[in-house]
Amino acid sequence: MSEHSQDPQPGVRRRGRPRGRSSGATRASILKAATEEFNHSGYEATSLRSIARRAKVDPALIHHYFQDKTELFLEVVHLPLNPGAAFAEALQGPEENYGENLVRTALRLWGSPTIRPAATALFRSVLSSKAALNLIRPFLQREILRRISEPLQGPDADYRAAMAASQLVGMIMARYIIELEPVVAATDEQIVASIAPVLQWHLTGRLPAQ
């Protein structure tokens, strides 16, 4: 008889549409759970089931909202990410500010609690396989590096932009992916003080005027 009682067993949802629940909420909670899981384990090692578990939802429900795993992943990383524009903006002012503007832009992007998990998820997943990397390398070249090298002059502008990017990427890795203690603990201003001159050096071959 107790199975005919209608008290909702906690944690287990009854089959069928629940009372007064608007669609957007669970869809968003699936996206949130997916972001966290992809961020933690990368694309390959994340299973739809682990996402469903985290979102407290049946795995099949994910397929109701998203066609398949890759579509879900793309939505996770596409939503908040448009770094190209941000970096282009960083290179507006006078040349001697490029370095500082770039670090500050990166720190601002990764400082945002909506952008950071998506961005690190993308990082993790892309770095974990050559195949995934080949997919986004053109985007990287075109959308990021191109914009950085554009305002530079000289035949090796591409090389210098890439070297600057390498320091930026290294800093992001150290602080947000590897999470090296001293880099995590440092203030944004310390990071700027360390990194801006380096970017300036890579980009222009000169040091910032002090």
Next chain:
Amino acid sequence: MSEHSQDPQPGVRRRGRPRGRSSGATRASILKAATEEFNHSGYEATSLRSIARRAKVDPALIHHYFQDKTELFLEVVHLPLNPGAAFAEALQGPEENYGENLVRTALRLWGSPTIRPAATALFRSVLSSKAALNLIRPFLQREILRRISEPLQGPDADYRAAMAASQLVGMIMARYIIELEPVVAATDEQIVASIAPVLQWHLTGRLPAQ
């Protein structure tokens, strides 16, 4: 009748021990195939079957030589890798050479065809999941960063060592993992010229004397 003929069907090996084949050879070829696969796809996305396929061997044979997947992976990355000692050696001479010595050490390590695939395999696999990262972060702190910060003075030695490491890691990523065209094409000397002053700056807060 043709199935009773004894001409060896090419590509398919007969069951049982083959003629005149010494153990070490296939074991080594499995290791080589594993290195390549782990390097290409990272730990998670690499299957024992894909390794077996590449080594032209039955999957079960892998278990004959290696207990399980993780043991195989550990052997792939443990064999050629002892970067701690190499970096410690780089910090022997006078302080004004630290930067240059460090880049050259990194370039030499990654230049070796036996070290490079194992090292990038480790990179890929470790970066792709927080769990894997937590496993080797202590090693990283103790074996690498500690050695870099040791000869430095000042209260923020750990921070400066970490920042230097961030530029090193960024360069390695750009050149060997992401494979940005201009960085791949650059000569070792160009890289040294770009990176050594940066490391020097991070480590000592000063630029190299020119």
Next chain:
DNA sequence: TCTTTAATTCATTACATGATGAATAAAGGT
């Protein structure tokens, strides 16, 4: 020559995964 040991493939197990197609229950429109 006989026996043991090693190298190999084959057959199978147990399980996780992504995906699909119901079934069920409520909401919303007519």
Next chain:
DNA sequence: ACCTTTATTCATCATGTAATGAATTAAAGA
């Protein structure tokens, strides 16, 4: 009141995975 749409779980499938235990063949040792 009906019908359609939507949100949800359930049952199930096909596939791929790591792993294990034979079976088979040859080498090595006695």
